[in-house]
Amino acid sequence: MDTAVATKALTQLHTELEDRLKRLADSVGRSEPLAKDSGEQALELENIEVKDELQREARSQLLLIDRALKRIKDNHYGVCIDCDDMISATRLEAIPYAERCIHCEEALEA
Numbered sequence: 001m002d003t004a005v006a007t008k009a010l011t012q013l014h015t016e017l018e019d020r021l022k023r024l025a026d027s028v029g030r031s032e033p034l035a036k037d038s039g040e041q042a043l044e045l046e047n048i049e050v051k052d053e054l055q056r057e058a059r060s061q062l063l064l065i066d067r068a069l070k071r072i073k074d075n076h077y078g079v080c081i082d083c084d085d086m087i088s089a090t091r092l093e094a095i096p097y098a099e100r101c102i103h104c105e106e107a108l109e110a
């Protein structure tokens, strides 16, 4: 795996996620008081929950990206954190911040 390519992909992803978080924070900040109609209220609450979920997701991805960038610096990039095997290049192309090889990831999710 070419770490220069990975660094570029990770940095780009990082920027995208920060932009997304900024937009989400803006839209949360601007939210109007809850509507009087209970149906609309439910919808607004649902939107807030979706935003929360999106923010959580973006933040946890940012953490993974930071960790991946650190591993590149430490020359550990592409090495599974559980079994020390190399993570396949195709997997890293799809998920540049993957920390585990496909076997360990599957074992973890099972």
Ligand SMILES: [Zn+2]
Binding pocket: 080, 081, 082, 083, 084, 085, 100, 101, 102, 103, 104, 105
């Ligand atoms: Zn592994």
